[in-house]
Amino acid sequence: MPELPEVETTRRGLAMQLEGRKIARIEARRPDLRWPLPRDFAARIQGRRVLGLERRAKYILIRLENGPGQGDLIWLIHLGMSGRMLLRPGGWPNAIGKHDHVIFTTDAGWSVTFNDARRFGAMDLIEPGELASHKLLRDLGPEPLDDAFTPAALIAALKGRRTPMKSALLDQSVVAGLGNIYVSEALFRAGIHPERLAGCVSPKRLQRLVPEIKQVLLEAIAAGGSSLRDYVQSDGELGYFQTFFRVYGHEGDPCPACGRPVRRIVQAGRSTFFCAACQT
DNA sequence: CGCGCTCCCTGGCCGC
């Protein structure tokens, strides 16, 4: 269930065991995920030291040591819709599942299994200096938790747009990292109707939306982080999210603010949940 | 160019 908070939680869990370690052994058990893996994928990662883990939007970026005088090699990972990273002690795993597509171990004896039933996930290797121009990263908008994501920035990004607010916030070039769930949650918190056209929402209301986006993401990350174990990987399926969401997945339930039933509509082929009384 | 729709793939769940 990876949107920004789940990806960030996964990044933190991986960082605890990977930073400073070498990738001892790695195996790609099929040649492709969403797209073909890059040439010599496993061979290019095996034996390298992990310098750090970063996140951009919903992408995890693993920085790999690349020899003296050369820039770092970046291992990009996207979890897609069903991707999970399972972190376990004890070396190469004994049991390997049907959808365990990439498996690797560290020199400290931990294993990581990338499992992705729907295979919408992706991995790539990015050469030194090519991060900013990478096809999947170059058009991304601001990180919602960055100081650069301000009401003024959002107002400018939405100016003149004739698309509904729901679709606009799903557009990763407007703000990078929100997905279907947190868009519903943020619009509910900000009291903005999801069908309202983005370019027509008043600056005053967008002023309120920006801190609500930051707040809901920070709360979700805190909820995920609090459930982090150092080996059972958190991927958001632990149950703590059901109670976290105020409208998402709550069609027909009473609105937490006014008690009227939460409604579900379909926009651009995806479910949106909202309260028709509180969101105008 | 901006927008909405369709599709990629697989599994889980619901109703019959």
Add this chain to the structure above:
DNA sequence: TGCGGCCAGGGAGCGC
């Protein structure tokens, strides 16, 4: 219990 239909959190690509 089996089966068909529907649903799923991402996002690229295409057509209008």
